[in-house]
Amino acid sequence: MLKYIxxxxxxxxxxxxxxxxxxxxxxxxxxxxxYQTFGFYPDLATGxxxxxxxxxxxxxxxVLQAKGFEFSENPDVYINFNTATFKRxxxxxxxxxxxxxxxxVNVGVGGAIPIGGPVTYLELTxxxxxxxxxxxxxxxxxxxxxxxxxxxxxxxxIFERLLLKIFKKYPPTRNE
Numbered sequence: 001m002l003k004y005i006x007x008x009x010x011x012x013x014x015x016x017x018x019x020x021x022x023x024x025x026x027x028x029x030x031x032x033x034x035y036q037t038f039g040f041y042p043d044l045a046t047g048x049x050x051x052x053x054x055x056x057x058x059x060x061x062x063v064l065q066a067k068g069f070e071f072s073e074n075p076d077v078y079i080n081f082n083t084a085t086f087k088r089x090x091x092x093x094x095x096x097x098x099x100x101x102x103x104x105v106n107v108g109v110g111g112a113i114p115i116g117g118p119v120t121y122l123e124l125t126x127x128x129x130x131x132x133x134x135x136x137x138x139x140x141x142x143x144x145x146x147x148x149x150x151x152x153x154x155x156x157x158i159f160e161r162l163l164l165k166i167f168k169k170y171p172p173t174r175n176e
Contacts (some may be wrong), residue, residue: 020165026138032171039075047083056159063163080127087118122146126166140166
């Protein structure tokens with residue numbers, strides 16, 4: 001039994017570490033199959049450093065081209081980005097318990113001691129804006145743990161993981 005509890009604990013630990021949460025919204029009357037080309041919004045202000053912004057744009061091109069889109073100076077849709085960083089208290093803690101038992105009476109007291117400081121998260125919002133109508137048609141918002149002091153390669157991996165997860169459900173289906 002203890003073996004199964006340890007396995008369950010490790011599974012939950014691995015699934016919760018670094019998980020990316022994504023929420024979507026879109027115009028459910030829109031025919032997304034008509035969009036074949038994309039470009040970046042003319043007044044793009046991502047909130048990222050210039051180097052991180054360039055990484056994000058290049059990875060977005062790669063991900064969308066893999067989905068069959070073509071980059072264009074006169075696109076069907078504009079891609080717009082917005083980012084924000086915020087801190088959350090760490091979810092890690094150590095459980096402490098004191099108990100006593102004897103006869104028919106059992107008493108127990110427990111608590112948790114937080115470990116580590118706050119964790120920084122990156123919130124990335126991706127908008128698809130119809131270029132002709134200048135109207136928002138699809139949006140995804142993703143959250144991921146983010147270390148602003150990470151190496152360029154690590155940041156690239158984080159952005160790639162975010163973008164792959166974001167565009168996994170594009171184009172949306174009527175059932176989503």
